[in-house]
Amino acid sequence: MINITKQELQVLIEYIYEICGVHLDSSKEYLVKTRLDGLVTKNGCASYSEFYYRARSDRTGKLNGDMINAITTPETLFFRDKHPFEIMRTKLVNEIIQKKKSKTGLPGQLRIWSAASSTGQEIYSLAMILRETISNIDKYRISLMATDISDVVLDLARAGRYNKFEISRGLTPQLLNKYFIEKDQYWQLKDEILKMVKFQKLNLMKPFVGLGKFDIVFCRNVAIYFTLDDRKNLFDRIADTIVPEGYLFIGSSEFLTGISDRFKAVRHGKTIYYQKVK
Ligand SMILES: C[S@@+](CC[C@H](N)C(=O)[O-])C[C@H]1O[C@@H](n2cnc3c(N)ncnc32)[C@H](O)[C@@H]1O
Numbered sequence: 001m002i003n004i005t006k007q008e009l010q011v012l013i014e015y016i017y018e019i020c021g022v023h024l025d026s027s028k029e030y031l032v033k034t035r036l037d038g039l040v041t042k043n044g045c046a047s048y049s050e051f052y053y054r055a056r057s058d059r060t061g062k063l064n065g066d067m068i069n070a071i072t073t074p075e076t077l078f079f080r081d082k083h084p085f086e087i088m089r090t091k092l093v094n095e096i097i098q099k100k101k102s103k104t105g106l107p108g109q110l111r112i113w114s115a116a117s118s119t120g121q122e123i124y125s126l127a128m129i130l131r132e133t134i135s136n137i138d139k140y141r142i143s144l145m146a147t148d149i150s151d152v153v154l155d156l157a158r159a160g161r162y163n164k165f166e167i168s169r170g171l172t173p174q175l176l177n178k179y180f181i182e183k184d185q186y187w188q189l190k191d192e193i194l195k196m197v198k199f200q201k202l203n204l205m206k207p208f209v210g211l212g213k214f215d216i217v218f219c220r221n222v223a224i225y226f227t228l229d230d231r232k233n234l235f236d237r238i239a240d241t242i243v244p245e246g247y248l249f250i251g252s253s254e255f256l257t258g259i260s261d262r263f264k265a266v267r268h269g270k271t272i273y274y275q276k277v278k
Pocket residue numbers: 019020021022068069072073074075076077080115116117118119122147148149150153202203204205219220221222251
């Protein structure tokens with residue numbers, strides 16, 4: 001165990017907030033230590049001060065990425081919480097496609113953003129849903145964007161290569177057989193899915209530049225780490241990126257009450273999702 005002084009803890013907490021907006025307070029000493037002790041040791045640092053200075057001066061951003069991963073847990077899985085993907089499959093995809101078709105007479109564009117995508121399971125689940133739901137999908141201009149602050153998870157996401165544990169979580173055998181190729185104990189997503197998604201590094205705490213507008217945004221299980229003010233600001237800026245009457249999905253334990261009045265809650269079975277109203 002590496003000792004951490006009160007001052008080191010404070011400096012580290014402020015640094016974590018600075019690099020990714022994750023808010024911790026001094027009561028989180030145990031969490032900081034259990035999550036970061038391993039990284040401090042792995043990087044050969046004798047103290048938390050040395051680790052802090054090393055992270056601050058690491059121009060590759062690798063240490064920051066590792067810290068963010070350790071603090072936030074990049075936990076994710078295919079079709080997480082199931083219901084949002086069921087709503088997409090049975091309702092929203094067709095609804096949006098038809099709405100755009102009736103306006104222009106042409107197969108339209110559909111843009112979806114997975115904000116804080118982690119290792120890609122969320123956006124690839126959406127890509128599979130779209131392939132399963134839209135016939136003649138190649139006629140449509142589908143754009144799937146996935147962003148995360150961490151290069152570590154983005155590299156893994158781009159590779160689209162998952163181990164036995166990862167493919168055992170959330171995928172049906174039918175989707176696994178259809179969209180993955182097994183190779184050396186790993187399962188590689190096929191090009192038809194990989195090529196649908198663009199990954200980009202993005203810190204949700206910073207202004208969104210050049211993202212364009214989305215029909216649907218998934219921003220799940222990341223805002224829980226932010227302060228109330230930062231959450232308000234985040235969902236306000238996310239609302240700006242969504243087309244009028246477009247949709248937002250947040251995590252199953254998250255809520256927008258008292259955070260944003262720019263969305264109305266829509267209840268569908270066991271799930272609540274949000275529609276932009278202003
Ligand atoms: C628990 S995962 C959520 C993954 C996925 N959305 C889901 O619900 O399954 C949280 C992710 O948020 C990312 N993250 C943390 N702070 C961030 C920030 N300020 N901007 C963008 N991504 C951030 C982490 O790197 C991590 O991959």
